[in-house]
Amino acid sequence: MSRVHDPSKQNAIDMDKARAAASINVVDVRNFLNDGAARWRKREKIVGILSTDPLFDKSKRPFQNRQQQFLRGESISNRLYELKEIHKWTQEDMTIALSVMDEGLAISFEPVIDLQATPDLLSKYSALVANKGILGCYLQTELGHGSNVNKLETTATYLPQTQEFEIHSPTLTSTKWWIGALGKTATHGVIQAKLILPGGKDMGPHLFLIQLRSLDTHKSLPGRIIGDIGPKAFGGWASTDNGFARFDHVRIPKENMLSKFAGVTDSGEYVTPPHAKMSFSGLLYFRSKMVTNAGWLIAKGATVSIRYATVRRQGEIGPDGLERQTISYPSLHARIIPLLARAYVYIELGRALTKRVDDLARGLSSGDMSQLAEMHVMTSGLKVLVSTTGIQDLETARRSMGGHGFSAFSGIGKLYADFVPAATYEGENFVLDQQVVRAALKTFRGLSSTKVPSLSITSLYLRHLLDKDSAPPSLDDQAWTQPTFAILLLEWRAAFLVQEIANTTSAPEPTAAHRASRAVTEAFVAGRVGELITGLDAALKPREAAVVRKVYLLFLLMTVESGLVDLFSFGLFPASRMQSRDATRGLRLAIAGLCKDLLPEAIGLSDAFGFTDWELDSALGAYDGKVYEALWAKAQQEPLNETDVTEAYQTSIRPLLLRGQKLAKAKL
Numbered sequence: 134m135s136r137v138h139d140p141s142k143q144n145a146i147d148m149d150k151a152r153a154a155a156s157i158n159v160v161d162v163r164n165f166l167n168d169g170a171a172r173w174r175k176r177e178k179i180v181g182i183l184s185t186d187p188l189f190d191k192s193k194r195p196f197q198n199r200q201q202q203f204l205r206g207e208s209i210s211n212r213l214y215e216l217k218e219i220h221k222w223t224q225e226d227m228t229i230a231l232s233v234m235d236e237g238l239a240i241s242f243e244p245v246i247d248l249q250a251t252p253d254l255l256s257k258y259s260a261l262v263a264n265k266g267i268l269g270c271y272l273q274t275e276l277g278h279g280s281n282v283n284k285l286e287t288t289a290t291y292l293p294q295t296q297e298f299e300i301h302s303p304t305l306t307s308t309k310w311w312i313g314a315l316g317k318t319a320t321h322g323v324i325q326a327k328l329i330l331p332g333g334k335d336m337g338p339h340l341f342l343i344q345l346r347s348l349d350t351h352k353s354l355p356g357r358i359i360g361d362i363g364p365k366a367f368g369g370w371a372s373t374d375n376g377f378a379r380f381d382h383v384r385i386p387k388e389n390m391l392s393k394f395a396g397v398t399d400s401g402e403y404v405t406p407p408h409a410k411m412s413f414s415g416l417l418y419f420r421s422k423m424v425t426n427a428g429w430l431i432a433k434g435a436t437v438s439i440r441y442a443t444v445r446r447q448g449e450i451g452p453d454g455l456e457r458q459t460i461s462y463p464s465l466h467a468r469i470i471p472l473l474a475r476a477y478v479y480i481e482l483g484r485a486l487t488k489r490v491d492d493l494a495r496g497l498s499s500g501d502m503s504q505l506a507e508m509h510v511m512t513s514g515l516k517v518l519v520s521t522t523g524i525q526d527l528e529t530a531r532r533s534m535g536g537h538g539f540s541a542f543s544g545i546g547k548l549y550a551d552f553v554p555a556a557t558y559e560g561e562n563f564v565l566d567q568q569v570v571r572a573a574l575k576t577f578r579g580l581s582s583t584k585v586p587s588l589s590i591t592s593l594y595l596r597h598l599l600d601k602d603s604a605p606p607s608l609d610d611q612a613w614t615q616p617t618f619a620i621l622l623l624e625w626r627a628a629f630l631v632q633e634i635a636n637t638t639s640a641p642e643p644t645a646a647h648r649a650s651r652a653v654t655e656a657f658v659a660g661r662v663g664e665l666i667t668g669l670d671a672a673l674k675p676r677e678a679a680v681v682r683k684v685y686l687l688f689l690l691m692t693v694e695s696g697l698v699d700l701f702s703f704g705l706f707p708a709s710r711m712q713s714r715d716a717t718r719g720l721r722l723a724i725a726g727l728c729k730d731l732l733p734e735a736i737g738l739s740d741a742f743g744f745t746d747w748e749l750d751s752a753l754g755a756y757d758g759k760v761y762e763a764l765w766a767k768a769q770q771e772p773l774n775e776t777d778v779t780e781a782y783q784t785s786i787r788p789l790l791l792r793g794q795k796l797a798k799a800k801l
Contacts, residue, residue: 138455140446140761141759141761141762143444143446143455144444144758144759144760144761144762145444145757145758145759147443147444147446147458147758148440148443148444148736148757148758149758151443151735151736152736152737152740154733154736155733155734155735155736155737155738155740156676156680156733156734156737157676157677157680157734157737157738157741158674158676158677159737159740159741161673161674161677162673162677162680162681162737162738162741163740163741163742163743165672165673165677165681165741166477166480166481166741166742166743167743168484172229173743175225175226175229176229176233176743177743179222179226179229179230179233180233180745180747180748182216182220183216183230183233183234183747184745184747184748186212186216188208188209188212189209189212189747191747191750192767192770193770194750195541195542195767196770196771196772197371199364199368199371202371202372203317203371203372203373203374205236205372206236206237206238206372206373207318209234209236209238209372210238213227213230213231213234214265216230217230232429233748235547235548235551235748235750236372237369237370237371237372237373237551238372238373241262241269242262242269242270242271242321242322242323243262243263243269244418244419245271245323245340245391245418246258246259246262246269246323246342246391247259247494248393248418248494249323249340249391249392249393249394250342250391250393251388251391251392251393251396253388254342254388254389254391258342267320267321267348268314268318268319268320268321269314269319269320269321269322269323270312270313270314270315270318270319270321270322270323270345270376271312271313271322271323272309272312272315272322272323272324272325272343272378273285273309273312273324273325274309274310274311274312274558275287275306275307275308275309275310276305276306276307276308276309276310276377277304277305277306277307278306279311279557279561280560280561280564280565281564282325282338283337283338285307285325285326285327285338286302286303286304286306286307286327287300287301287302287303287307287309287324287325287326287327287380288300288301288303288326288327288329289324289326289327289328289329289339289341289390290329291328291329291330291331291387291397291401292384293331293399293400293401295384296386296387296399297384297385297386297387298341298384298385298386298387298389298390299382299383299384300324300326300341300343300380300382300383300384300385301380301381301382301383302378302379302380302381307379308377308378308379309324309376309377309378309379310362310377311362311375311558312375312376312377312378313370313373313374313375313376314373314374314376315345315359315374315375315376315377315378316359316360316361316362316374316375316376316377317361317374317376318374319345319346319376320344320345320346320348320351321342321343321344321345322342322343322345322378323340323341323342323343323391324340324341324342324343325338325339325340326338326339326341327339328397328403330397330401330402330403331401334403336403339390339391339392339395340390340391341385341389341390341391342385342389342390342391343380343383343385343389344385345357345359345378346359354383355383356380356381356382356383357378357379357380357381357383358377358378358379358381359376359377359378360376360377361374361375361376361377362375362376362377365550365554366550366553366554367546367549367550367553368550369547369550369551369553369554370550370551370554387399392404394406417490417493417508417509417512418490418494419559420512420513420515420516420559420560421483421486421487421489421490421512422483422487423483423515423516423519423520423555423559424479424482424483424486424515424516424519425479425480425483425484425486425487426483427479427483427519427520427522427523427552427555428475428476428477428478428479428480428481428482428483428519429476429480429742430523430527430548430552431472431475431476431479431522431523431526431527432473432476432480432739432742432744433544433548433742433744433748433749433754434472434526434527434529434530434531434545434548435469435472435473435476435526435530435739435742436739436740436742436744436749436754437530437534437543437544437545437749437751437753437754438469438472438529438530438531438533438534438538438545438754439460439469439470439472439473439735439736439739440736440739440753440754440755440756440758440760441534441537441543441753441754441760442458442459442460442465442466442469442533442534443458443460443735443736443758444458444758444760445458445459445460445534445535445760446458446459447459448462460732460735461732463725463728463729465533466728466729466732466735467724467725467728468529468533469529469530469533469735470687470727470728470731470732470735471687471688471691471724471728472526472529472530473684473731473735473738473739474684474685474687474688474691475522475523475526475688475691476742477681477684477685477688477738478658478662478665478685478688479519479523481665482515482658482661482662483519485661486511486512486515489504489508489511490508490512492504493505493508506572507589507590507591509568509572510568510569510572510573510591511590511591511657513560513565513568513569514565514569514591514650514653514654514657515654515658516555516559516560516562516565517562517565517566517569517650517651517654518651518654518655518658519555520552520555520556520562521556521562523552523555524549524552524553524555524556527545527548527549527552528549530545531543531545531546531549534753537753537764538753540752540753540764542751542752542753542763542764542767542768543751543752543753543754544749544750544751544752544753544754545751547750563646563647565650566646566647566649566650566651567646567650569649569650569653569654570631570634570645570646570649570650570653572591573592573627573631573649573650573653574631574634574635576588576589576592576595577595577598577631577632577635578635580595580598580599590657590660591653591657592653593624593656593657593660594623594624594625594627594628594653594656594657594660595628595631597624597625597628598628598632605621605622605625605705606618606621606622606625608706608719610719612719613690613719613720613722613723614686614723616662616663616666616685616686616689617663619659619686619689619690619692619693620659620660620662620663620689622693622700622705622706623652623655623656623659623689623692623693623696624656624659624660625703625705626652626656626696626699626700626703626705627649627652627653627655627656628656629699629703629705630645630648630649630652630653630699630703631649631652631653633645633703634646634649648699651696652696652699655692655696658692659689659692662685662688662689665685666682666685666686669681669682669685680731680734680738683727683730683731684731684738686727687724687727687728687731690720690723690724690727691724693720694717694720694721694724697717752764752766752767
């Protein structure tokens with residue numbers, strides 16, 4: 134009798150073979166992605182501490198209701214700061230610890246305080262904020278307004294006779310809403326409110342520090358109605374108490390205005406800030422973090438889906454006499470290999486952006502406002518891009534795993550649920566598109582001035598319109614192997630789109646702003662990818678640099694493919710001389726070829742992210758490849774399986790059966 138083949142035993146064999154097939158040194162690429170070997174070692178040590186602490190066990194999480202997940206999240210927050218004290222973690226260590234958590238812990242208002250508070254206010258509160266002696270939240274969004282910050286209704290009326298501001302919610306729609314950590318946690322908040330001067334003059338939104346709850350009892354203070362807004366879509370952010378708050382003529386001291394740049398004199402005169410958007414500078418910090426976060430989230434989706442597709446066998450019989458590994462099918466690896474490319478780019482791009490924001494913060498502290506407008510445009514465009522593509526990529530990863538991808542145990546569902554609101558928080562994407570385009574049009578119109586403008590890093594694509602002898606690149610047989618060709622195409626696309634909108638006498642078609650914003654942002658990103666490619670030889674050994682160069686090239690070609698409509702519209706994509714052949718055939722073949730070339734490297738490239746099984750929390754993304762055993766073990770933990778006969782049998786199932794049998798008059 135022939136021995137029965139056990140596919141579950143084949144999983145580990147297939148994973149080992151895939152790792153052996155990779156030519157790259159995973160350690161070298163891992164250090165590259167994690168900003169150096171020293172930082173990786175720190176991360177590895179911290180993950181080791183967290184993953185072995187019983188409080189951070191994730192095995193029961195899928196079965197917990199929202200209240201249980203919230204309580205767990207609060208316990209985790211407390212434990213993190215206990216561990217910080219126990220292990221003498223630095224601020225960098227704590228940043229790493231927070232970055233590896235996937236609990237949706239509430240955002241602190243510390244960056245806003247640091248950027249906007251006066252020295253006196255900082256001396257009073259900075260130590261408390263840093264050490265969690267008070268717990269903060271950022272109260273911007275209202276029930277009736279989100280992205281349109283200028284129309285926020287909450288008021289902060291200055292009372293010169295008492296040297297106080299009176300915080301008030303005049304309407305139901307002025308209720309602060311969606312505020313992370315407000316529902317049950319925060320003791321204090323930084324609130325965006327319209328500054329009303331004596332005589333009723335409205336100076337627009339400004340920032341104020343307000344106490345929300347008693348530090349003795351944690352009860353809401355008088356004049357404040359505070360609570361949780363309820364569960365979120367898809368069960369996302371279950372551990373976070375997004376809250377609401379209404380204020381009934383609450384008085385706060387004048388010193389509580391975050392008036393490092395804009396203020397009010399004792400008599401009620403306004404002190405004009407050096408830049409009109411200073412009060413929004415805290416948003417730049419949050420948006421900058423979204424790029425790196427998106428990169429690491431896509432990396433998780435890529436890792437899980439690639440590992441599962443490596444060990445999942447289904448369909449045709451392969452050369453080894455077994456069903457083929459699903460990753461070998463072009464229809465599948467053409468979907469999931471590109472996830473690697475976006476993850477690699479966004480991780481590196483986000484790291485560079487965070488450094489730029491840190492430089493901005495230092496500049497603001499010394500009174501240098503020169504980079505504020507540029508950073509606003511940059512972070513707005515990137516926020517739209519990474520949130521849009523990140524949501525799509527996580528869903529692509531889930532779908533690539535077929536039916537098992539719908540299981541909570543795949544780990545992708547939670548990633549998607551927690552990331553999908555990124556399209557609307559920190560600025561609704563289509564609103565931010567308009568802001569990016571307005572800035573682009575302003576720069577474009579400056580090109581016609583007698584003085585040649587100095588183009589910023591986000592508007593370098595417009596240089597092509599300044600040189601009358603400059604022309605779009607020509608397509609040849611080697612074009613798709615050259616990163617510079619793709620970069621130039623994307624820059625010309627952005628330049629022509631902005632020029633078209635500027636020269637349109639009537640209102641542009643509804644999607645024009647979205648198209649132009651994406652083109653402008655992708656041109657900027659393409660330029661940064663070109664810089665990354667140039668720096669690879671110094672950052673990695675030749676073999677690893679060659680593979681990662683292909684990853685970056687794949688990203689550029691995918692970006693070109695996504696912009697084909699615009700490229701054809703402006704004649705940037707030459708028609709094929711062979712009428713019987715698709716003009717985009719060369720591009721698509723190049724993308725397919727890169728995916729095929731990178732296929733043997735896929736496990737190595739995804740291992741280089743450095744995720745542990747604890748971090749992924751995915752049965753289908755198990756490092757050893759034993760996905761079926763992991764899925765079986767997870768299912769045994771389902772509370773419904775604690776009894777063979779459910780309690781619903783007596784109350785519902787049995788009456789249903791008896792009624793049906795009686796009506797059918799059947800004897801069984």
